[in-house]
Amino acid sequence: MTHRRPILGLAALAALSTLAGCGGPLPRSDAADGGTAPLASAGPGLPAGAATPEQVMLGRELVINRDCGACHGGNVNPASDRWLAGASGEDDFGNIGPFRYWAANLTPDPETGTGRYSARQIFNALRYGLRPGATPDVEITSMVPGQGNHPAAPNYLSPAMPWMAWRFMSDQELWAIAAYLKHGVRPVHNQVRRSESPPDFWASEVTPAKIGTHVMPPFPTAAEEMRAPERAAQLMRGRELAASAACSACHGGGLNPSQEGWLVGMRDTTMDFQIGPFVTRPRNLTPDNATGLGRFSERQIFNALRYGLRPGETPDVDITSSVPGQGNHPANPKYLAPPMPWPAWRHMPDEDLWAIAAYLKQGVRPVRNRVQDSDGPPDFWRGEYTVEKYGAWPAPAFPTARETYKP
Ligand code: HEC
Ligand code: HEC
Incomplete structure (x- = not known):
């Protein structure tokens, strides 16, 4: 486990708990926003079937620049042996309060990874936080349980997984991530434990009243102004x-x-x-x-x-x-x-x-x-930010030994 993993996990939780105690104005509910039109905005590839090379490359860029690998393995380096393979064992866990979490295997292995899910189930995990293995493969159009195909008894991923941020990506970006995970990464067989959760699978922590929705509040809010x-x-x-x-x-x-x-x-x-x-x-x-x-x-x-x-x-x-x-x-x-x-x-x-x-x-x-x-430190962290630790910029060319394009 890298030292960055618990920190990022903590950050996600901090964001949650800040909101829980906050009486500030919230964005409107998205029950009728029509913001999810997957087929229309997915371009030619997915969810019906094949992923385009463009989708896979955009998904790769996003997976690298959002640091999915800080938790899921390999940090920002797609050439790493552990790239997206998930927690490396039973003791590779983090904590949210009393609950332990293990980062899932995101490689498309058909038994232990994202090979078990459709692209749409991955999209729904990133947009709504819904556990892909426990959520039907349907188009979801609302964040409110029981509405727009959002399950009445939702099973959310552990909030260590920062889906409350990922959901703000565009439909096109989220489909691209699904495309990369399923069609651009080599499968690794690695059975990861499911994270622990409260009996309601976090439902009372991630209500729209507490965390808003994926629809950004209209610009400008009180914190913003248009200067250009x-x-x-x-x-x-x-x-x-x-x-x-x-x-x-x-x-x-x-x-x-x-x-x-x-x-x-x-x-x-x-x-x-x-x-x-x-x-x-x-x-x-x-x-x-x-x-x-x-x-x-x-x-x-x-x-x-x-x-x-x-x-x-x-x-x-x-x-x-x-x-x-x-x-x-x-x-x-x-x-x-x-x-x-x-x-x-x-x-x-x-x-x-x-x-x-x-x-x-x-x-x-x-x-x-x-x-x-x-x-x-006196060297302003120069000794810390090594290529060994953080990979190179620009990222290694696609495909590395951990990657492959399979439409
Ligand atoms: C995990 C925590 C974390 C996240 C997430 C994060 N930052 Fe930072 N950021 C820091 C810390 C800590 C510092 C102070 C670094 C220092 O003092 O050397 C910092 C410093 C900065 C600075 C330098 C500001 C200055 O006055 O020197 C900029 C610019 C910045 N962050 C932008 C961003 C942007 C943009 C994002 C999102 C895309 C972001 N940060 C996300 C922790 C974070
Ligand atoms: C701070 C750590 C962290 C980061 C960063 C993170 N995840 Fe996760 N993710 C997790 C954990 C922990 C789980 C397992 C949650 C559970 O079992 O309830 C998970 C689960 C998932 C799942 C569900 C997999 C399954 O089999 O149920 C998907 C899909 C996923 N993450 C995608 C991503 C993507 C894509 C990114 C980057 C854009 C990302 N994650 C970044 C921690 C993280």
């Missing part, structure tokens, strides 16, 4: 990415921009992290000039997400290499402290990283909140 109308489409893409990558799980604000404290950074010590002997603190991502990202250019934010370089300590220049001393990458780089998941975010395409930077600078309301600097 001519770039509206880019900002809206950045907004969707911030939600579907769960930036707020660490940087504050529950699951969506209608929640209090959206991206304002750490506000109390329940939000900091202990990394070995060091305390690290999620920073203020709102564009406040004194305490937030207002001090930095969009390019500095891009460089933070692509190369992990601290915006406050890195010159505002175009960087073209991830090797220190080359292509404007500082010879003595100052990297962001863990668990900031930049080794995963850096695999997002350029336009997505620019969209996130644009949204943070131009679509979020500035909030004054000074976050104390993170502690760290």
